[in-house]
Amino acid sequence: MKPSTRLWLASLYLFVIGTASLAYTIAELLLGVIHSSLLVTSDAIHGFMDSAIAYISGFGLYYASQRGKTFPWEIYRLESLLTLLSILTVLTLYTYMLATSIRLNGEPTPLWMTLLLLAGGVLTYVMYLWERRNYHKLKLEILRADALHAKIDTALSLTSAAAVVLSNYFHLLIAEVAAVFVIYGYVLYEFTLLAKDAAYGILGALYKDPALEDKIREAAAELGKPLDVKIRRAGSFLVVYSLVAVSPDMTVGRLHVLRTKAIKTISKLHPLIVHVDIKFVPRRKEYKRPLKSRHA
Numbered sequence: 001m002k003p004s005t006r007l008w009l010a011s012l013y014l015f016v017i018g019t020a021s022l023a024y025t026i027a028e029l030l031l032g033v034i035h036s037s038l039l040v041t042s043d044a045i046h047g048f049m050d051s052a053i054a055y056i057s058g059f060g061l062y063y064a065s066q067r068g069k070t071f072p073w074e075i076y077r078l079e080s081l082l083t084l085l086s087i088l089t090v091l092t093l094y095t096y097m098l099a100t101s102i103r104l105n106g107e108p109t110p111l112w113m114t115l116l117l118l119a120g121g122v123l124t125y126v127m128y129l130w131e132r133r134n135y136h137k138l139k140l141e142i143l144r145a146d147a148l149h150a151k152i153d154t155a156l157s158l159t160s161a162a163a164v165v166l167s168n169y170f171h172l173l174i175a176e177v178a179a180v181f182v183i184y185g186y187v188l189y190e191f192t193l194l195a196k197d198a199a200y201g202i203l204g205a206l207y208k209d210p211a212l213e214d215k216i217r218e219a220a221a222e223l224g225k226p227l228d229v230k231i232r233r234a235g236s237f238l239v240v241y242s243l244v245a246v247s248p249d250m251t252v253g254r255l256h257v258l259r260t261k262a263i264k265t266i267s268k269l270h271p272l273i274v275h276v277d278i279k280f281v282p283r284r285k286e287y288k289r290p291l292k293s294r295h296a
C-alpha cells in the first residue's frame, strides 16, 4: 500500500472514531446537564476532548496524505499550537465547573445512567478493537497510541458506572465525587502528554530513531559522505535535514539527479516524513585530512 493511501485510510478511521464519540458525547453532555450529574458531565467532557484529538490528528494525516511538492509543511507547527490552545480552553472550563459545582450532599446520579456510562465504555472498547486491527494493518504509531488510550477510557467508564451504583444503593455520594476526581486527574494527565507532544512539535524537537537515521544515512550515501543527519518534529510530522560531503568533481547536473533520487527514497522511509532537506559541502581529499582531528 502506498504511504499516502495508508495516511488517507488512517485519517478516515480517525474521522469515524471522532464522529462516533462526538455524537455520543453530545447526548451524554445534554443528559448530564439535565439531570445535574457532575459525573456524567465529566465523562462527556473527557469524551469531547478525545473526539477533538481524533479530529485534529485525522486532519493532520489527511493533509499529509494530500501533500504535494509545494506543501507549506511549516503549517504543521500551527496544528500543534491549535491543539494545545483548544484543549487548554476545555480544561479551563472544566476546572471552573468542578470548582463551582462539586457537592457532597446533592442527589445521586439517576441509576439508569449506569447504562449510559456502560454503553460509553462498550463503544470505546469496540473502537479500541477496531483501531488495534487498523494499527496492525497500517503500522502507524498514531493509531497504536490511541488504542492504549481507548483501553484506559473504557476502564474509566466502568469505574464511573460502579460509582453510580454505590451512590444509589449505599447513599455513598462520595463514590461519585471520587470518580469525578479520577476522571479529572486522567484528563489532566492526557493533557500533559498532549502538551508535551505539542510543545515538541512547535519547537521542532529532535526525533530519536537510530534505525531510521541509519536508513537515511544509507540513502544519502548515494551522493557522497553523509556528515550529519537530523530528524526534527514539525507538528505531528517529521522533517529530515542532512549534510553530505560530495566529491568536488561532481557536476551540478549529476548532483541534482542524485539529490532528487535521495529525497524521494528518504521520503518513503517513514509515512510521517513531510520534508527532506539535503545540503552539500565539497568533500576534502582523504589524504589532506589531518589525523589528529579524529581525536579532538
Ligand SMILES: [Zn+2]
Pocket (backbone or CB within 6 Å): 046, 050, 149, 153, 190
Ligand atoms: Zn480519554
